[in-house]
Amino acid sequence: MEVQVYIMNNVFAITSGKGGVGKSTVATCIAAAAQRLGKRVLLIDLDEGLRCLDVMTGISESVVLDLADVFNGEAVENAVYPLPEHNGVYLLPAPALRGGIEDEVFGELIRQVAKDYDMVIADFPAGIDMRLYKQMPDTTRFITVTGPDPVSIRDAGVVADNLEAIGKMYNRLIINRFDYSYIKSGVYKGVDDIIDSSRIQLIGIVPNDITLTLNQAKGKIAKRGRAVKAFNRIIKRLEGEDVPLPKAKRI
Numbered sequence: 001m002e003v004q005v006y007i008m009n010n011v012f013a014i015t016s017g018k019g020g021v022g023k024s025t026v027a028t029c030i031a032a033a034a035q036r037l038g039k040r041v042l043l044i045d046l047d048e049g050l051r052c053l054d055v056m057t058g059i060s061e062s063v064v065l066d067l068a069d070v071f072n073g074e075a076v077e078n079a080v081y082p083l084p085e086h087n088g089v090y091l092l093p094a095p096a097l098r099g100g101i102e103d104e105v106f107g108e109l110i111r112q113v114a115k116d117y118d119m120v121i122a123d124f125p126a127g128i129d130m131r132l133y134k135q136m137p138d139t140t141r142f143i144t145v146t147g148p149d150p151v152s153i154r155d156a157g158v159v160a161d162n163l164e165a166i167g168k169m170y171n172r173l174i175i176n177r178f179d180y181s182y183i184k185s186g187v188y189k190g191v192d193d194i195i196d197s198s199r200i201q202l203i204g205i206v207p208n209d210i211t212l213t214l215n216q217a218k219g220k221i222a223k224r225g226r227a228v229k230a231f232n233r234i235i236k237r238l239e240g241e242d243v244p245l246p247k248a249k250r251i
């Protein structure tokens with residue numbers, strides 16, 4: 001008899017040590033890139049009290065229910081909002097106030113939605129509060145975001161160590177807001193040095209690209225531009241394709 005083992009590797013957690021490095025941007029752009037490959041994606045905003053994905057994706061006006069309501073017994077389907085222009089991407093907004101996420105119920109919720117979507121992407125707040133990380137399945141694919149600056153690189157390494165300590169072994173690095181001119185002029189370290197300092201395996205490099213910010217300001221996820229191309233490469237790598245990095249000056 002054939003026994004099927006269900007390995008939950010469709011759950012992603014976007015993390016960083018330092019704040020403001022681009023986690024929420026990465027979360028939305030990976031979701032949109034996955035959708036372009038035909039996937040049904042659930043984005044979960046975990047920044048309770050400081051939610052942002054509803055604004056970034058232009059649905060804040062229509063949000064009535066959020067994660068806190070789900071913990072109070074509301075069906076998940078009722079608190080999930082489809083994103084306009086990205087057919088197949090849905091958002092579960094964070095509680096508007098702090099304290100709405102209950103650890104163990106959260107763990108159960110993640111396991112439940114993982115069955116209903118091709119991909120679940122949880123956008124975490126910055127830092128090393130391990131409370132919710134612990135509730136994620138051990139097979140969760142963590143993606144740690146860093147900028148090219150020394151502080152966020154060191155902090156990414158701290159997150160990696162903390163994740164390893166609780167048995168979350170899959171962690172990949174995105175270097176965000178990459179600008180070759182800063183490396184060329186010696187301001188920042190090169191890519192190999194960033195990887196060495198963070199001690200995390202690289203999954204992609206995203207250029208500094210104002211297109212992302214301009215779209216966010218209008219409540220949209222960018223569909224074109226250099227950064228979007230980088231996300232298209234990243235999603236293919238996450239799917240197991242061997243997509244080489246462009247030369248640093250072409251990223």
Ligand SMILES: Nc1ncnc2c1ncn2[C@@H]1O[C@H](COP(=O)(O)OP(=O)(O)OP(=O)(O)O)[C@@H](O)[C@H]1O
Binds near residue numbers: 176214
């Ligand atoms: N690759 C990029 N190029 C240009 N701007 C970017 C890029 N990535 C993110 N940004 C900008 O950086 C700012 C912070 O991004 P974002 O909110 O995604 O960071 P965060 O890590 O989620 O922050 P927080 O720690 O507060 O949750 C935003 O204005 C966003 O548009």
Ligand SMILES: [Mg+2]
Binds near residue numbers: 023047052123124
């Ligand atoms: Mg964020």
